[in-house]
Amino acid sequence: MTELPVEHGLLFAAALFCIGLVGVLIRRNLIFILMSLELMLNATAFVFVLGGALHGNADGQVMFLMILTLAAAEIAVALALVVHLYRRYRSLDADRLEAMKG
Amino acid sequence: MIGAAELRALLPLMLVALTAIGTLLLAGFRRDARLAALGYQGGLLLTLLTLPWALPEQPLEVTPLLRIDGFFGYFAALFVLVAMAVGLMMQRQVRSKTSGERVEESYVLLAICLLGALVLAGAQHFAALFVGLELISVASFALVAYPCGGRPSTDIRQRNSLEAGLKYLVLSSVASGFLLFGIGCLYLDSGSLAFAPLPPSTSLALPGLALLLVGVAFKLALVPFHFWSPDIYQGAPTPVAALVATLSKGALFAVMLRYLWFGALQELETLVPAVALLASLSMLGGNLLALRQRDIKRLLAYSSIAHLGYLLLVLLAIGHAGVAIEAGAFYVLAYSLTTLGAFALIGCVCEAGDEPDYRLEAFAGLIWRAPLLGASLMLILLSLAGIPLTVGFIGKFYIVAAGVDAGLWWLLAVLVAGSAIGLYYYLRIILIMLAPQSEPSGIGGGRWLVYGLTLLLVLLGVYPLPVLQWLPVL
Amino acid sequence: MHATEETLWSLALYGLAVLSLVALMLGLSYALGQQRRSRATDEPFESGIVSVGSGRLRLSVAYFVVAILFVIFDLEVVFLYAWAAAFDAVGLAGFVEALIFILVLLAALAYLWREGALDWGPRQRSLERTERER
Numbered sequence: 001m002t003e004l005p006v007e008h009g010l011l012f013a014a015a016l017f018c019i020g021l022v023g024v025l026i027r028r029n030l031i032f033i034l035m036s037l038e039l040m041l042n043a044t045a046f047v048f049v050l051g052g053a054l055h056g057n058a059d060g061q062v063m064f065l066m067i068l069t070l071a072a073a074e075i076a077v078a079l080a081l082v083v084h085l086y087r088r089y090r091s092l093d094a095d096r097l098e099a100m101k102g
Numbered sequence: 103m104i105g106a107a108e109l110r111a112l113l114p115l116m117l118v119a120l121t122a123i124g125t126l127l128l129a130g131f132r133r134d135a136r137l138a139a140l141g142y143q144g145g146l147l148l149t150l151l152t153l154p155w156a157l158p159e160q161p162l163e164v165t166p167l168l169r170i171d172g173f174f175g176y177f178a179a180l181f182v183l184v185a186m187a188v189g190l191m192m193q194r195q196v197r198s199k200t201s202g203e204r205v206e207e208s209y210v211l212l213a214i215c216l217l218g219a220l221v222l223a224g225a226q227h228f229a230a231l232f233v234g235l236e237l238i239s240v241a242s243f244a245l246v247a248y249p250c251g252g253r254p255s256t257d258i259r260q261r262n263s264l265e266a267g268l269k270y271l272v273l274s275s276v277a278s279g280f281l282l283f284g285i286g287c288l289y290l291d292s293g294s295l296a297f298a299p300l301p302p303s304t305s306l307a308l309p310g311l312a313l314l315l316v317g318v319a320f321k322l323a324l325v326p327f328h329f330w331s332p333d334i335y336q337g338a339p340t341p342v343a344a345l346v347a348t349l350s351k352g353a354l355f356a357v358m359l360r361y362l363w364f365g366a367l368q369e370l371e372t373l374v375p376a377v378a379l380l381a382s383l384s385m386l387g388g389n390l391l392a393l394r395q396r397d398i399k400r401l402l403a404y405s406s407i408a409h410l411g412y413l414l415l416v417l418l419a420i421g422h423a424g425v426a427i428e429a430g431a432f433y434v435l436a437y438s439l440t441t442l443g444a445f446a447l448i449g450c451v452c453e454a455g456d457e458p459d460y461r462l463e464a465f466a467g468l469i470w471r472a473p474l475l476g477a478s479l480m481l482i483l484l485s486l487a488g489i490p491l492t493v494g495f496i497g498k499f500y501i502v503a504a505g506v507d508a509g510l511w512w513l514l515a516v517l518v519a520g521s522a523i524g525l526y527y528y529l530r531i532i533l534i535m536l537a538p539q540s541e542p543s544g545i546g547g548g549r550w551l552v553y554g555l556t557l558l559l560v561l562l563g564v565y566p567l568p569v570l571q572w573l574p575v576l
Numbered sequence: 577m578h579a580t581e582e583t584l585w586s587l588a589l590y591g592l593a594v595l596s597l598v599a600l601m602l603g604l605s606y607a608l609g610q611q612r613r614s615r616a617t618d619e620p621f622e623s624g625i626v627s628v629g630s631g632r633l634r635l636s637v638a639y640f641v642v643a644i645l646f647v648i649f650d651l652e653v654v655f656l657y658a659w660a661a662a663f664d665a666v667g668l669a670g671f672v673e674a675l676i677f678i679l680v681l682l683a684a685l686a687y688l689w690r691e692g693a694l695d696w697g698p699r700q701r702s703l704e705r706t707e708r709e710r
Contacts, residue, residue: 006290010287010290010306013283013286017283021276021279024272024276033272037275037276040275040276040279041275041278043279043283044282044286047282047283047287047289047290050290051286051289051290051293054290054293055293059229059289059294060289062229062658063229063285063286063289065654066229066232066233067282068654069651069654069655070232070236070240070278072647072648072650073240074240074243074271075647076644077244078268078271079640079644080644081243081264081267081268081271082268084247084250084264085264085268088264094268097264097268097269099258099262100262100266100332100333100337104669123680123683126684127683127686127687129687130689130691
């Protein structure tokens with residue numbers, strides 16, 4: 001078993017996080033925006049697992065479980081809202097949400 | 103190990119959790135809005151009454167996650183009171199509407215929000231920070247979008263709240279992402295999630311703290327991360343907007359106060375320019391952008407951005423001025439009280455008709471139509487502006503005292519400039535209100551809540567001593 | 577780095593084995609199977625069977641409710657696994673905590689049941705109501 005340097009893991013997580021962030025910013029379909037959000041959360045969860053492995057304590061893994069739970073709870077609420085959005089506009093385009101300005 | 107003393111200290115949290123579960127079961131088995139409201143308010147009242155008994159004499163660490171002390175007690179009492187007021191606003195809104203919308207679950211979500219806020223008030227560990235913050239966030243997504251739960255209609259309120267809910271969800275989750283990545287970096291660095299000073303000579307502390315700051319700035323809606331907040335305030339039901347403005351921001355501020363107090367003070371030194379920039383941008387930007395608002399809820403959103411900017415000054419003063427923690431704690435109280443009053447008044451005046459009217463013109467001639475409400479509006483606006491004899495003045499006075507102690511002259515100048523701009527648009531609303539009445543329009547229910555909050559606001563502005571002795575000190 | 581090289585070699589060997597296995601399977605079926613062409617042979621779906629209807633089914637929202645229930649109760653198990661892994665270490669306190677956790681979930685389940693989220697099919701109360709009101 002070889003030890004990977006921490007920097008590699010951190011770079012991987014940062015790359016994943018950035019991919020998610022860019023996805024949130026440029027995607028127009030709400031489902032893809034939600035997927036990108038999940039990607040960002042998973043990137044942060046990876047950092048915690050990495051930290052747990054590095055320091056040899058369980059805190060990181062506990063945080064990982066918490067983040068998974070948050071992701072599920074968030075997606076449950078988000079999908080309910082997406083269903084409402086679809087019923088109203090017959091579309092999943094996030095640009096439809098632009099009634100309020102000022 | 104959890105013993106009797108720890109269980110006693112946890113009583114407020116357990117009672118609020120039980121309130122949430124009890125209200126949920128009530129909602130499932132008896133569809134009765136009045137009963138749900140009664141259960142909710144009863145549970146919260148019990149929490150408030152048992153709070154002095156539950157607080158230990160000495161600060162008590164309950165598990166590594168929570169620390170139950172005077173700081174927790176002060177903020178817990180404040181948050182329970184805020185949640186009760188929001189519950190009252192919700193009840194009034196329900197009674198005035200006959201759409202057959204189901205409202206019982208909103209009390210469950212409110213109780214969950216409050217539970218999150220209490221966890222944040224006692225947090226001394228990043229895991230508790232995360233759990234508390236996300237309890238508030240996920241419950242408030244559902245609350246912001248709550249009107250969609252009824253039958254689908256062309257009602258503009260429903261459309262706006264759906265939009266607000268989805269925007270809030272996406273942006274708040276992005277903020278959580280930044281916050282968590284920052285915490286992850288700090289954890290990778292130190293190997294511990296407790297609020298404690300970081301070990302010296304580490305490379306990841308600065309990026310971690312910076313990401314944490316970005317996440318917090320997003321959640322507190324500080325300029326330049328503020329763009330979501332006016333839409334949320336406008337689209338959310340008025341009581342929920344009040345909740346987002348007071349409870350979630352106050353709780354996050356409380357936990358940041360504790361984090362800086364316990365740990366990251368010397369690390370903050372490197373971030374002082376960034377925090378100072380955020381503070382001054384928020385103070386100026388919030389007030390300047392509020393100038394061109396025609397919608398009262400959007401105006402309050404920008405005004406709350408400015409208020410959070412004032413509060414950031416406390417975070418900068420925390421290492422230098424002994425009065426900083428007290429100043430922050432009191433300002434959160436002053437801001438929450440005044441903002442709640444403002445939103446209760448909006449619910450009373452703007453939502454009286456079938457279609458809500460949030461234009462500033464809705465207040466035209468209010469002082470002639472309803473003198474007491476007009477006077478309340480004037481006092482609330484003066485408190486937001488920080489004029490003497492209101493609680494807003496005492497709060498701002500405290501912040502200035504902390505700033506002077508810490509020698510933050512440059513930021514104090516920005517604060518004065520921002521307050522001056524703020525005074526202009528608050529006075530503009532008062533002028534609209536004093537104008538001769540244009541058209542007669544009704545006044546909704548719920549005015550007693552407005553009167554009560556205004557009375558409290560003046561009482562604490564004239565004689566703040568009873569609260570001052572409860573303020574947490576270092 | 578001797579260890580690294582060794583790991584990389586075994587990885588390469590593994591990749592090679594996978595590729596040759598796939599090649600073997602494809603090659604054998606090509607050599608031994610019968611060759612026949614018909615109208616739908618080149619279509620991607622189950623090559624040889626003509627597909628019927630559109631693949632974009634409109635699933636009922638009831639399906640969505642069940643999917644969300646699955647996600648939530650799936651994550652409940654994650655916490656119970658963590659408890660199981662530390663069962664001996666946490667002792668009675670852990671048992672009580674897990675019990676509270678399950679009771680809270682049970683309350684949520686009771687609420688969902690009363691709301692009609694668990695009714696499958698035409699008798700779905702909450703949805704029925706929204707459809708009728710539309």
